[in-house]
Amino acid sequence: MRKIRVLVVDDSAFMRKIITDILNEEEKIEVIGTARNGQDAIKKVELLNPDVVTMDIEMPIMDGIEGLKVIMDQFPRPVIMLSSTTTQGAENTIKSLQYGAIDFIAKPSGAISLDLYKVKEEIIEKVILAKSANVHKLSKEVNRKNIHLKEIGYSKIDSNRDKSPIIIDRNSLNKKIVCIGTSTGGPRALQQVLSKIPADIDAPILIVQHMPPGFTQSLANRLDSISFITVKEAENGEHLQNGIAYIAPGGSHLKVMKSGGYLTIKIDQSDIRNGHRPSVDVMFESISKLQDYRKISVIMTGMGSDGTEGLRKLKLTGVVNAIVESEQTSVVYGMPRSALSTNLVDKVEHLENIAAAIMDFIRN
Incomplete structure (x- = not known):
């Protein structure tokens, strides 16, 4: 060999x-x-x-x-x-x-x-x-923020003006939550997806990107600079808000809990799951417990199978629309392939179409 x-x-x-x-x-x-x-x-x-x-x-x-x-x-x-x-x-x-x-x-x-x-x-x-x-799917540095804002006469600061914590409505599934998991090739994939999400998205976005401590704040800052939505490193105890993407801190799990009528972030250093902390499975499993929410799950490029078991639990416990990245655009096809093998995936999309697929599920 x-x-x-x-x-x-x-x-x-x-x-x-x-x-x-x-x-x-x-x-x-x-x-x-x-x-x-x-x-x-x-x-x-x-x-x-x-x-x-x-x-x-x-x-x-x-x-x-x-x-x-x-x-x-x-x-x-x-x-x-x-x-x-x-x-x-x-x-x-x-x-x-x-x-x-x-x-x-x-x-x-x-x-x-x-x-x-x-x-x-x-x-x-x-x-x-x-x-x-x-490797041929790896893209170069692209910063479309200024072009987008100019084209539609839009201010990101203005878009944040009306954000407020999400109050749980137990009588409907009108409220949605988006959860994204990725690993190798993920920062480039997240750039492609988040930069296309409109600021008025009627859902919060939770993200697990496999990364060690010390790097996710810089990743959040970079993604925030090219996105209409706000992108930040998740903090323990903060309430989820629509139009904000929360990235799990490197080395910590990201979970969502119901607390005092709100959805609240929990960050912890509980046991590593299948070699990962943060783990997509851990995040998906915590979101699966939100019975009164419609969930949109996304699994993109990465090695291994993190997210597969979490997807199974999501699908068992509520209304879930599952998207995986296609083999053609994945830098590493391990995580999407594993998720697809469950036969629980609703859409397979090329990277450039994932944001549109998320918004289709949100609006319909």
Whole structure:
């Protein structure tokens, strides 16, 4: 079997060696070269034609983001970013995902992580996954916010003026709630979907994106900047409001509870579910307990099967419209495929059509 050929890019000789040693321990992987910065990486990608690139973000001469832009434009292939968990590092990581990086790995202790072995299994797993990813579906940075607002003469600030907490109506199913689960390739998919949702959507949106602590605030900020709706990192105890998307904080589960006549967010660090916290299953299961709500569930790109069992419980306990992303547009088709195998899915949609499908279910 042909090995996965990897180019390792980092300005630190120590980090290049430790990453190379970690990857070469896996019999399915072969490191075929290293590079010291983005400029060097571009040359090596053209010369060596690696299957996968691991790329540090902070480097001299040309940083990882600039190098990534050129690689995805001229020699598109799976790129995994290595990032620090500082505020700036998190912002740059989210930016790199918008430019086409398939995934990222958080360095345990900064730029020179002597303890990189702590994430050894994650590095190997993500490189193996990257080889089979649908890299040609990764989109570049697109910011349509200003165009949209100008075209329809619309102010996002004005749209938030009348938002108020949702009061539970036990006598009807007029109230709706949208819940979205995604993993690898998710930030780019969420950008496509949320930027097309109108500000007056008559439902709150709850989102689980598999991500470690320290990155979801930057993801929420980025998505908020390109969306008509408000997008924020969910906070424990806040009441749900229509027209707001709440993203589960990295490393924490997101649940919805009934409290004092309102729907209230609960954030906790209860047990990891199937390797994930936050978990789509956990979020879906909590929403399944809302008997008086119509639910729209969405499962998009990602590895594994998170969300499948939660979908089963949703479908057993109320009126649910289930959407999954198509294989053609998924970067990784694991989660959508698993959900589809339940025969409980109502619509399979290409990524660019998911927002419209959500709104169809909301309005009809």
